[in-house]
Amino acid sequence: MTASTTLSIDRLGRRGDGVARTVEGQTVLVPLTLPGEVVTGEIRDGRIAAPAIVTASADRVAPPCPHYADCGGCLLMHGSDGFVARWKADSVLTALAAQGIGATIAGIATSPPRSRRRAVLSGRRAKKGVTLGFHARQSERIVDIHSCHVLRPAILAALPALRDLVAAGASRTAELVLTVTEGPAGLDLAVSGGKPLTPALSQTLAAVAEAADLARLDWDGVPMTRRAPVQRMGRAQVIPPPGAFLQATAEGEAALRAVVRHALKGAARVVDLFAGCGTFALPLAETAEVHAVEGLAAPLAALDQGWRDAHGLKRVTTETRDLAARPLLADELQGFDAVVIDPPRSGAAAQAAQLAALRDGPTRVAWVSCDPVSFARDAKRMIEGGWRMDPIHVVDQFRWSPHVETVTVFRRG
Ligand SMILES: C[S@@+](CC[C@H](N)C(=O)[O-])C[C@H]1O[C@@H](n2cnc3c(N)ncnc32)[C@H](O)[C@@H]1O
Numbered sequence: 319m320t321a322s323t324t325l326s327i328d329r330l331g332r333r334g335d336g337v338a339r340t341v342e343g344q345t346v347l348v349p350l351t352l353p354g355e356v357v358t359g360e361i362r363d364g365r366i367a368a369p370a371i372v373t374a375s376a377d378r379v380a381p382p383c384p385h386y387a388d389c390g391g392c393l394l395m396h397g398s399d400g401f402v403a404r405w406k407a408d409s410v411l412t413a414l415a416a417q418g419i420g421a422t423i424a425g426i427a428t429s430p431p432r433s434r435r436r437a438v439l440s441g442r443r444a445k446k447g448v449t450l451g452f453h454a455r456q457s458e459r460i461v462d463i464h465s466c467h468v469l470r471p472a473i474l475a476a477l478p479a480l481r482d483l484v485a486a487g488a489s490r491t492a493e494l495v496l497t498v499t500e501g502p503a504g505l506d507l508a509v510s511g512g513k514p515l516t517p518a519l520s521q522t523l524a525a526v527a528e529a530a531d532l533a534r535l536d537w538d539g540v541p542m543t544r545r546a547p548v549q550r551m552g553r554a555q556v557i558p559p560p561g562a563f564l565q566a567t568a569e570g571e572a573a574l575r576a577v578v579r580h581a582l583k584g585a586a587r588v589v590d591l592f593a594g595c596g597t598f599a600l601p602l603a604e605t606a607e608v609h610a611v612e613g614l615a616a617p618l619a620a621l622d623q624g625w626r627d628a629h630g631l632k633r634v635t636t637e638t639r640d641l642a643a644r645p646l647l648a649d650e651l652q653g654f655d656a657v658v659i660d661p662p663r664s665g666a667a668a669q670a671a672q673l674a675a676l677r678d679g680p681t682r683v684a685w686v687s688c689d690p691v692s693f694a695r696d697a698k699r700m701i702e703g704g705w706r707m708d709p710i711h712v713v714d715q716f717r718w719s720p721h722v723e724t725v726t727v728f729r730r731g
Contacts, residue, residue, distance in 0.1 A: 324358040324372060327351045330405060332691075334393035334720035335365075349455060350396055352377050367456075377401035382431075382467055389461040391452035391468065392718035403428060406722040407712050413690035417698040424709035424726075427573035429566075429717055434468045435501075436566050441484035441494040448484045450477060450496075460493070468717060472500050479530030480507070486522045487512040487537070497561040499547070504533040506547035508561035512538050536560035552601030553631060556624035559616035563594050570715030574725050575601055577711050578658050578684040581727040582606070585656035585682065591641055591669060592660045596621035596634075598686075602658070603631040609654070611637045611646065645669040652679035659685050665692025667699070674703025676730075683728040690722060697728075705730045 325338035325346060336351030340361070348357055348366045352375035359366035371378075381387075381395035394402050407423045414421045440460045441450040451463035466474055480496055487509070488494045497508040507527075513519060515537055524542060527535040533547040541560060548555040549564060558564060565571035578598050582588055585606050590599040593610035595617040602608050603625065612618045618636045625634040639646075641661075645668040651657070657673065657680045659666055665687070673683060683705070687693035697707060705728040713723045 321360065322358045323361050323366070324356060325366070327353050327355045327357060329353050330720075332409065332720065336369075349393070352397055352401065375401075384465060385451070385461055385463050388454050389452050389463060390455040390457070391461075391463075391466070393455070393720055395467075395718045399428065402718070403712075403714070406714055409720075409722055410690045410693075410710060410712060410724055413694040414697065416691075417694040419694060419697055419701060419707070421707065422709040424711045426712040426714060427570070428714040429569040431467045431717065432470060432474075433567040433569055433717075434715075435470050435473070435568060436497070436499045436564050437469055437473060439480065439496045439498065441480065441488055441496055443484055443488040443490060448481045448488075450481050450484055470500050472505060473498055476505055476507075476530050476532075479526050479532075482526045482529075483507075483509065483523065483535075486526070487519055489513050499549075499558075499561075499564060501533070501547050501549045503545045503547050504531055506534045506558075506560070507532055508536040510538055510561075515540055534560065549595070551596045551599075551624060552604055554596065554600040554603075554624040554628035556595050556600070556620050558595045558620050562617050562620070565597060566715040570713050570723065571597060573711070573713045574598075574686055574723070577725045577727075578602070578686070581682055581684040581708075582656045582658065585654075587654045588656050588658060589646065589651065589654045589680075590658045590660075591646065591666070592662070593618065593621060593636075594660070596624055598658045598660065598684075599634060600624060600628070600631070603634045605632070606656075607633045607635075609635045609637065611639050611641060613638065613640050641666065641669050643668070645672045647672055648676055648679070651676060654680050656680050656682040657684070659683060661687070661692075661696075663689040663692060665689060665696045667692075667696060670696035670699040673728075674699045674705065676703070681729060681731045684725065685728060686723070686725045688721065688723045690724065693724060700728050 327336035331337045336348040338346045355375045356373040357369035359369040377398045403426045449460045449462040451461045492511045495510045499506045533545040534543045588606045588608045590610045593612040599608045599610040615638045708727040710726045
């Protein structure tokens with residue numbers, strides 16, 4: 319017989335698990351709980367994996383998804399919308415406070431249910447059939463999903479076809495990774511980890527692509543294009559490379575872009591750092607000349623082509639550059655009025671150091687971030703360099719997950 323322990327949840331940790339303390343002072347993680355709840359269960363390896371709720375929080379709601387108990391795609395569906403919004407805003411303020419920065423939240427824009435237009439699914443073929451979905455919590459096991467409250471309806475409708483692809487093209491040993499993106503031309507699917515293409519497999523894949531009306535199916539780097547999988551970026555249309563980064567929801571992208579546009583109004587020369595396929599660069603080129611810098615050549619080539627095919631945009635130039643190893647230096651930044659920066663989760667420490675040291679050139683930096691902790695570190699550097707930080711807009715594109723994105727503006731002069 320194993321002993322149950324009763325604990326009170328103090329707060330949620332960064333990954334969304336409840337955090338409690340035993341009387342002996344041991345920290346225990348308790349998934350799917352909320353602050354203030356009293357829970358009981360067996361502690362193993364510092365976790366109560368299957369807690370019974372003794373006293374529920376007033377913020378607890380019934381999760382709408384039948385897969386929620388198992389699927390790792392969502393971790394906060396048991397909290398009310400108000401709770402999740404407050405928790406995300408607080409996690410940004412907490413990360414900034416840890417760097418000694420006081421900040422205010424301008425607002426939070428939460429993407430609606432069923433709005434995720436880009437998702438990475440996993441698929442496996444086994445003796446007993448195909449599984450397709452997200453990984454279970456804390457596990458390599460794939461939860462076979464048939465409904466989902468985050469994915470766009472077009473992605474959900476394609477799951478049977480994606481299962482057919484897994485059945486035809488997954489080996490028994492490897493997991494398929496399926497990156498699916500919805501755009502105006504339909505679904506764009508990039509699959510990696512599949513069996514080598516043979517004429518027979520190509521034929522099957524082509525038949526599935528046709529039946530599901532996929533715009534493009536990329537099989538481990540070999541694209542089959544039925545329609546150009548364009549994405550609109552302002553007045554331009556871009557064909558992203560297969561599996562390329564795009565903001566996860568159209569609503570989230572619009573919220574980020576609105577803040578960036580407003581902040582950079584009137585700027586004649588803008589540099590877009592970590593530009594991707596041009597989410598910010600191309601709309602900004604309606605009113606400003608833009609220099610787009612990005613580490614990967616393929617998205618930049620797509621951005622460049624999108625600019626060349628569009629009408630009425632100001633000049634856009636591109637530069638492939640590793641901004642961690644070779645950030646833009648002060649003399650390279652001086653020719654710009656304003657900066658937009660949107661680094662990966664690790665942030666932009668090297669670039670922040672260069673921006674912080676600026677005495678001439680840009681007076682505005684619109685800073686988009688997908689990680690509050692690295693953002694807080696970089697913000698501290700900016701503020702130490704004399705920049706003032708505007709209130710922070712929280713943009714929640716990953717509803718019901720612990721991810722949180724922000725955009726704010728640094729100003730000087
Ligand atoms: C969060 S995404 C933003 C992309 C784009 N701004 C958008 O909104 O679609 C971060 C981008 O940074 C790029 N990146 C990651 N590490 C980089 C590095 N060391 N140097 C330059 N670019 C990098 C990625 O390829 C990706 O396109």
